[in-house]
Amino acid sequence: MQSQLKKSWNFATHLRNQQNQLQHAKLQPDARILAIYQHKVWVENLPSAPQLINCPADFQPADEQLTFLGLDGQQPYFSFCLSDAQANKLLESHPNSTFTELKPIAPLLPAGDAELAALACFSSHWHQRHQFCGVCASPTTISDSGHQRQCSNDECDERYFPSMDPAVIMLVTKGDQCLLGRSSRWPDNMYSTLAGFVEPGETAEQAVAREVDEEVGIQVENVIYQNSQSWLFPYSLMLGFRATASHSQINYNPAEIEDARWFTRQQILAGEVDLPNPAAISYQLITAWLNEASSSQP
Missing domain, CATH: 3.90.79.10 (Nucleoside Triphosphate Pyrophosphohydrolase)
Known part of the structure; x- marks a missing residue:
């Protein structure tokens, strides 16, 4: 990761609770959805260097699976964590692709792609570690477009936010x-x-x-x-x-x-x-x- 995201990047936090706008953004032709499986990023194996693959149009994840990463100019970026079945389906449809750890390949990616893939992998790692409430042990649910998890126990209602x-x-x-x-x-x-x-x-x-x-x-x-x-x-x-x-x-x-x-x-x-x-x-x-x-x- 570079010391900061490129100047055009906007976390667009005001959109995280605007589900109608995010639903529209997800369907835009230039929307990028990065698929993450077991904290590994989906890439195409090219002779020169690996390349991030955008989630195909016929493989749209449910809204509750998505984390909204932000905007590069006006281009929206999302990520989501795959199940075993979803990961196998993507690999079958793209034989020259793989899921790989980001750290070794980050220097081979364009700076912007490496930074955004790091955000996506971070989100995956955080969600995997916060599936249950640390107060009452009830399951947690995703909210705020992937930037919050909330205890499903109404009497507890503990909330968790990503941190570094x-x-x-x-x-x-x-x-x-x-x-x-x-x-x-x-x-x-x-x-x-x-x-x-x-x-x-x-x-x-x-x-x-x-x-x-x-x-x-x-x-x-x-x-x-x-x-x-x-x-x-x-x-x-x-x-x-x-x-x-x-x-x-x-x-x-x-x-x-x-x-x-x-x-x-x-x-x-x-x-x-x-x-x-x-x-x-x-x-x-x-x-x-x-x-x-x-x-x-x-």
């Missing part, structure tokens, strides 16, 4: 070096910025200092917010920061990360380390730091 978990991601620097770490799950030689979730009761800046100390044993200062990114894999709001290390001695926690090292700008530019995907905020933080050196040169 705040997380911090930070580039720690000292002089002409930046601190990068790696997880054992990543490809060999890939390093990225440190990150972690914000704990209840702390500020984002406090979370930055705590996470860096926990992961690599370094205290930081000059914690400055940079930018944010909705990282809907499945539901995080990444808050990007820069921070300055008070010392350079690394004492990384093997329970948290596999390795951590200091890298100079020259090492990164020479390709001595593999950076994260360009769509990720971690890549943006690193490249912004790299560009500071070139912009400061006469």
Whole structure:
């Protein structure tokens, strides 16, 4: 996901309870309906790159299955979660298609499609996890065009809304070096910025200092917010920061990360380390730091 949806995007929240208008929008020739099955997105396997497939005209889901994502200009976007039978029917009618995890293919999709597919997968994941009321355990029903679930027990009437978990991601620097770490799950030689979730009761800046100390044993200062990114894999709001290390001695926690090292700008530019995907905020933080050196040169 990019740090924000493209400028023409409109969540159009005022339409979520306008069923007549949404019914009309769904039937428009340019309407896009993204099919999601088990949190996977429906794509066509093309030689160059996968491509999102629009739900065919003869396969219209019921209104209560749809989540209204918003408008791209005047073009309406919806998503819906498929049953096993519906998924099999789509695969049979489109032999060259498949349902795939979005994260690995997101860099291959046009930016707008990747962002919207992430919204659709997020919606699917949230609905699957909120099918029952956390207060009375009664089934919940979909309302507000997919942006709310309501307890079916009239005496309870608890309501649930989609939300994201705040997380911090930070580039720690000292002089002409930046601190990068790696997880054992990543490809060999890939390093990225440190990150972690914000704990209840702390500020984002406090979370930055705590996470860096926990992961690599370094205290930081000059914690400055940079930018944010909705990282809907499945539901995080990444808050990007820069921070300055008070010392350079690394004492990384093997329970948290596999390795951590200091890298100079020259090492990164020479390709001595593999950076994260360009769509990720971690890549943006690193490249912004790299560009500071070139912009400061006469």
